[in-house]
Amino acid sequence: MSDRLVTTGQAARALGIDSSTLARWARSGMVKPDLVTAGGHARWDVDRLRAELQEMRERDE
Numbered sequence: 001m002s003d004r005l006v007t008t009g010q011a012a013r014a015l016g017i018d019s020s021t022l023a024r025w026a027r028s029g030m031v032k033p034d035l036v037t038a039g040g041h042a043r044w045d046v047d048r049l050r051a052e053l054q055e056m057r058e059r060d061e
Contacts, residue, residue, distance in 0.1 A: 004045075005034055005035055005043035005044060005045055006043065006044055006046060007041070007042075007043065007044075008022050008023055008026075008033075008041075008042050008044065010044075010046075011044035011046050011049060014046045014050075015046070015049070015050065015053070022044075023042075026042055030056075031049060031052060031053070034048065
């Protein structure tokens with residue numbers, strides 16, 4: 001896991017998707033953030049998230 005956790009918007013930009021898409025995936029349980037702040041904001045490890053999404057794509061092939 002990288003030492004840097006980023007916001008939903010930053011993670012979405014890094015993945016080339018809209019932040020609402022990542023938020024929807026999180027709400028549905030498709031992906032889980034690495035941390036949820038006391039205020040309820042998700043924080044993501046982009047490297048881990050990218051690897052998780054790649055594994056999902058490979059399973060679906």
